[in-house]
Amino acid sequence: MLTLTKALHDQIVAHSRKDHPDEACGVVAGPAGSGRPERFIPMLNAARSPTFYEFDSSDLLKLYREMDDRDEEPVIVYHSHTATEAYPSRTDISYANEPGAHYVLVSTADADDAGPFQFRSFRIVDGVVTEEPVELVDSYA
Numbered sequence: 001m002l003t004l005t006k007a008l009h010d011q012i013v014a015h016s017r018k019d020h021p022d023e024a025c026g027v028v029a030g031p032a033g034s035g036r037p038e039r040f041i042p043m044l045n046a047a048r049s050p051t052f053y054e055f056d057s058s059d060l061l062k063l064y065r066e067m068d069d070r071d072e073e074p075v076i077v078y079h080s081h082t083a084t085e086a087y088p089s090r091t092d093i094s095y096a097n098e099p100g101a102h103y104v105l106v107s108t109a110d111a112d113d114a115g116p117f118q119f120r121s122f123r124i125v126d127g128v129v130t131e132e133p134v135e136l137v138d139s140y141a
Helices: 006-019 057-069 090-095
Strands: 002-005 025-031 039-043 072-081 102-107 118-125 128-132 134-137
Touching: 002 006, 006 025, 006 039, 006 072, 006 102, 006 118, 006 134, 039 057, 057 072, 118 134
Parallel strands: 002 134, 072 102
Antiparallel strands: 025 039, 025 072, 102 118, 118 128
């Protein structure tokens, strides 16, 4: 299960809305080994595409150095889908290289009348996708 503060949830959704019609992407870092998402890090979609996202390699290197210096790890890797449901594509699955991370997808397409934004979390390990519940909290206890 992904436990996430409402404030971080709202930041991820706001970033997804802002970058629409292109896919948004980013990371939420947390203290290494804690599994607790704390620091919201929106990234630039270097592909600037409505159907694909790509972290800029120099931005990604800088991010990992910064997380290493702060003893953090990527707890959430997120991106948006602009025209499809919030479910990992084959490309998303092939690029999922953080087995300990929660992969959050936000759909900015209203494809199923469930509202304009779907927010879902998955674990992706060795190509296997497992959806997990998301619990929103005001703060971490």
